[in-house]
Amino acid sequence: MIPHNQIFAAPMAGISDLPFRTIIRNFAPGLMCVTEMISCHSLVGRHKNCLRNFENYGAEGNVGAQIFGAVPDLMADAAKILADAGATWIDINMGCPVPKVATRTNAGAFLMRDHALAGRIINAVVRAVNIPVSIKTRLGWDGDSMDWADLIHIAADNGASWATLHGRTRAAGYAGAAVHPKIENMPIPIVANGDLNTRADVDSVLDLGYAGAMIGRAMLGRPWIFGEILGTAHAPDNIGHVALRHLNLMVEYYGAQTAVPMFRKHLAWYSSGLPNSAEFRIKINKITDVNAIRNEILQFWGCA
Ligand SMILES: Cc1cc2nc3c(=O)[nH]c(=O)nc-3n(C[C@H](O)[C@H](O)[C@H](O)COP(=O)(O)O)c2cc1C
Secondary structure (H helix, E strand, O other), rough: OOOOEEEEOOOOOOOOOOHHHHHHHHHHHOOEEEEOOOHHHHHHHOOHHHHHHOOOOOHHOOOOEEEEEEHHHHHHHHHHHHHOOOOEEEEEEEOOOHHHHHOOOOOOHHHHOOHHHHHHHHHHHHHHHOOOOEEEEEEOOOOOOOOHHHHHOOOOOOOOOEEEEEEEOOOOOOOOOOOOOOOOOOOOOOOOOOOOHHHHHHHHHHHOOOOOEEEOHOOOOOOOOOHHHHHHOOOOOOOOHHHHHHHHHHHHHHHHHHHHHHHHHHHHHHHHOOHHHHHHHHHHOOOHHHHHHHHHHHHHHOOO
16 A cells, blocks of 8 residues: 555656666655556566566665556566566556557557456456556546546456556547546545646645655656655756766666667756757767767766
8 A cells, every 4th residue: 555645756668767766766765666668578578678677676665567468467477577576566557548559459548448358457467466556547548438437446346556547538648738536435545647747736636635646757857856846855956967877877777879879868858948958959969979978968067
């Protein structure tokens, strides 16, 4: 179970990897962070491209490993691998709208259309592991089928410990403002997600009956947001130092050749809104050498 007022860092594919979670934890030690979504097929098949997602959980602490898939047995096997790797809990993706997941493999958001299959998956995963299992879902498939409450009852009946509710439908994707329905008489705690950017936003969903809040895009280029919300840290005096630390962690984890192109988006977020950030982005997009990127960071932020 989760205590009241629990804050989470959202799962974000291509973003919430170990280096980013480590940076977040610098500002909010012990925060509950969810991994990038992991395909149960790739994980059970031990495909090289997904192995990065389940290393070092033991040392990390409070990490929710998020899996997606449509085959209960495979989802159970994937959950077992991740629990053995030290995950704190397993999160099942029931909200991803991208066609590769939701329409081609009947996973992610598709499970909002097939509650019986969703129930079987949750049941299989819950029985496979000794750690809590949560689901992350949306309001419904589209505006005509906002049946999130039914899915949450099914999740509870099958042993899920809590659910995260992204306040949009699958059809809405990421467009339009998130809507957070009032939570009443739910069998398990519900965590609000969608457009929560400040402590005041978090307080407003707690007032609606949510047990906690999950922050996604507001953490991009601002990993200290969790420290601000929890009162454990404030924005750094020099963002360049955070960017350098983040880059170093990525180089250590992926190697320089892979880390440099992956890090460009983070640099764009870190520099967003600052004077001359457009020129900075153009410059770093052409650089492939990690030391040259470091020098640009030192210059842009005037790091000592
Ligand atoms: C680039 C990107 C990647 C995402 N990857 C995942 C993912 O792997 N698993 C998941 O459940 N949701 C994923 N999401 C959805 C977020 O976790 C979150 O539900 C959504 O961004 C709304 O919250 P926010 O307004 O705080 O960003 C992703 C969203 C974005 C923009």
